[in-house]
Amino acid sequence: MRNVKVLVVGSTAVRRSIKRKLELVTEDARVVAEAPNSRAAVMLTRRYAPHLVFLADDLADEDPAVVVESIRRATPGRVEVILVPAHALDGVPEGVPVMPRSQYTQRAMLAAMTRVIARVSA
Numbered sequence: 001m002r003n004v005k006v007l008v009v010g011s012t013a014v015r016r017s018i019k020r021k022l023e024l025v026t027e028d029a030r031v032v033a034e035a036p037n038s039r040a041a042v043m044l045t046r047r048y049a050p051h052l053v054f055l056a057d058d059l060a061d062e063d064p065a066v067v068v069e070s071i072r073r074a075t076p077g078r079v080e081v082i083l084v085p086a087h088a089l090d091g092v093p094e095g096v097p098v099m100p101r102s103q104y105t106q107r108a109m110l111a112a113m114t115r116v117i118a119r120v121s122a
Contacts, residue, residue, distance in 0.1 A: 004051045004052055005029075005051050006032065006050055007032060007034070007053045007054070008022075008034045009055045009059070010056025010084070011056065011058055012036070014056040015034050019034075022054075038059055038066075041053070041071060042067075042070045042071060045075050046074045049075050049076065049077055050079060051077075051080065051119070052080050052113070052116045053071055053081045055068065056084050057085050
């Protein structure tokens with residue numbers, strides 16, 4: 001099916017990790033664009049009108065809350081924005097005191113995908 005359009009925002013390593021995890025939790029999504037920073041994310045949101053945006057919190061150029069609001073204003077439809085902690089992804093040094101990284105990310109993605117698939121399919 002691949003009905004759900006996804007935008008992935010973050011550093012190259014973070015985007016790669018999010019895409020890998022997304023492939024593990026669903027076949028109903030396709031990444032329509034990737035953005036390395038918040039400015040590109042807003043521009044690509046206007047262009048592709050994604051249903052779901054995974055936004056890594058490692059963006060140094062702007063406050064994530066401001067980016068989320070800008071993304072939501074940039075699309076005519078309803079977009080779900082999931083803020084993904086960069087420390088919850090692969091490639092981060094061990095010893096970070098958080099729940100297992102891949103479990104956290106996969107559960108957050110699965111929950112988001114379930115909500116968005118239901119909305120897009122309706």
